[in-house]
Amino acid sequence: MQTIRCSIITKTIIICTGLITFHNTNTYSIMGLFDLFKTRRKTESQESKILLAMPIFNNGDSYEIDKVIEHLKTHWALDVTDFEGGQETAVFKIDGETIAIASMPVQIPQGDIEGTAQYAYNWPTVLEDLKDHTGHVLVTIMTGQKSIPERFELLSRVLYSMFKTSDVVGVYQGNQSLLIPKQQYIDGIDMLEENSFPVMLWIYFGLRKLETGNCAYTYGLKDFNKQEIEIIDSKLSLEELYDFLLNITSYIIENDVVLKSGETIGSTADQKISITSSKGIFVEGESIKLTL
Numbered sequence: 533m534q535t536i537r538c539s540i541i542t543k544t545i546i547i548c549t550g551l552i553t554f555h556n557t558n559t560y561s562i563m564g565l566f567d568l569f570k571t572r573r574k575t576e577s578q579e580s581k582i583l584l585a586m587p588i589f590n591n592g593d594s595y596e597i598d599k600v601i602e603h604l605k606t607h608w609a610l611d612v613t614d615f616e617g618g619q620e621t622a623v624f625k626i627d628g629e630t631i632a633i634a635s636m637p638v639q640i641p642q643g644d645i646e647g648t649a650q651y652a653y654n655w656p657t658v659l660e661d662l663k664d665h666t667g668h669v670l671v672t673i674m675t676g677q678k679s680i681p682e683r684f685e686l687l688s689r690v691l692y693s694m695f696k697t698s699d700v701v702g703v704y705q706g707n708q709s710l711l712i713p714k715q716q717y718i719d720g721i722d723m724l725e726e727n728s729f730p731v732m733l734w735i736y737f738g739l740r741k742l743e744t745g746n747c748a749y750t751y752g753l754k755d756f757n758k759q760e761i762e763i764i765d766s767k768l769s770l771e772e773l774y775d776f777l778l779n780i781t782s783y784i785i786e787n788d789v790v791l792k793s794g795e796t797i798g799s800t801a802d803q804k805i806s807i808t809s810s811k812g813i814f815v816e817g818e819s820i821k822l823t824l
Contacts, residue, residue, distance in 0.1 A: 581680075581755065582673065584670065584671070584673075585671045585687060585703050586669065586703060587668060587691065587694055587695070587698075587700045587702075587703050588662060588667075588700065588701045588703065589665060589668065589669070589699065590662075590699075591666060593667075594637075594669070595633075595635075595669060596619070596698065597622050597633065599697035599698070600694050600697055600698075604626070607692075607696070610627070610689070612624050612626055613625045620634065621633070622634075627678070628676065629677075629683065629686055630676065631671070631674070631686070632670070632674060633669060633672070634670045635669055636667055636668050636670060637666070637667045638667060638668075639667070639668070640668050640704055645659070645704070646659065648711045651736075651738070654716060655711065655712070655713050658711065661702070662702070671690055671691060671694070673686055673690075680756050680757070681756070685729065688721060688724060688730060688734075692717070692718065692721045695718055696718070701713070703717060707752075708734060708735065708736070708751075708755060709736060709752075710733070710734070710752075712733065720733045728782070728786070731781050732778060734752060735750050735751065735752035736750065737750060737774055737777055738750070738751060739770045739774060740814065742765065745767060746765075746767070746769065746770050747762070747763060747765065747766065747773075747814065748762070748763045748766070748773035748774060749761065749762040749815055749819070750777065750815075758785075758790065759791065759809065759819055760815040760819045760820070761777065761791070761820045762815065762819045762821055763777065763824050764813055764821065766824045767824075773824070776799075776824065779799060780822070791807050791820045792809075793820075794808075795807050805822050805823060807821070808820070808821045809821070
């Protein structure tokens with residue numbers, strides 16, 4: 533039996549999730565955006581999926597593309613090339629990866645926001661803060677050659693540059709279904725500055741208190757080609773479960789680890805937590821179960 537060791541990372545930033553859907557109000561703009569670079573788009577593969585995030589604005593505010601590009605160059609020292617478009621729709625490359633940004637002067641459908649907000653224990657005023665939002669932006673990392681964590685890292689750098697140069701309220705993120713207020717996202721980028729992955733900005737950590745015990749689960753590991761993880765009916769506190777799950781998830785992504793049923797995992801030499809795989813309780817499909 534193999535025991536996997538992982539290092540401890542302590543960074544308690546809670547995020548939330550829901551499911552996002554595209555509505556007809558956005559279709560024309562999305563198609564116009566993709567038309568701008570469709571001749572260069574590669575066939576999407578399991579290893580390289582489109583990443584999408586939606587920064588949200590109030591009061592008719594928006595980003596300024598020139599300021600975003602300048603911040604990417606000066607703060608992150610990134611080489612921005614092949615720029616096309618302008619303020620409303622722009623496409624450019626960073627280190628071979630194609631980034632597309634498009635302004636959407638319409639609300640994200642309120643039903644989507646409300647669906648996510650019920651899990652947003654990190655943003656208790658989210659419904660009030662976003663009820664009158666006036667627009668959002670599509671920030672897209674197209675299919676590319678870099679690893680999945682590297683592409684998520686690039687998405688976070690672009691979002692950070694937009695957050696630092698405009699009055700963004702927060703971000704609603706595509707397949708990962710993350711809803712995060714501006715300052716929390718900015719604080720989370722500290723890990724990138726320290727050459728670590730800010731997985732709390734990429735994956736939702738669900739927490740549930742049941743009569744039978746406390747539970748925790750991930751939503752978003754699937755986008756890294758990993759099974760979601762669930763901890764069911766634990767005697768540990770929700771805070772302890774969150775910290776443990778954050779540490780394990782960080783280790784898995786940073787080291788490209790695949791957890792296998794029948795093995796064990798632990799953060800110390802003496803800790804041996806059994807790994808099993810079975811039908812998910814809080815997530816769809818099969819999930820990894822860790823017994824704590």
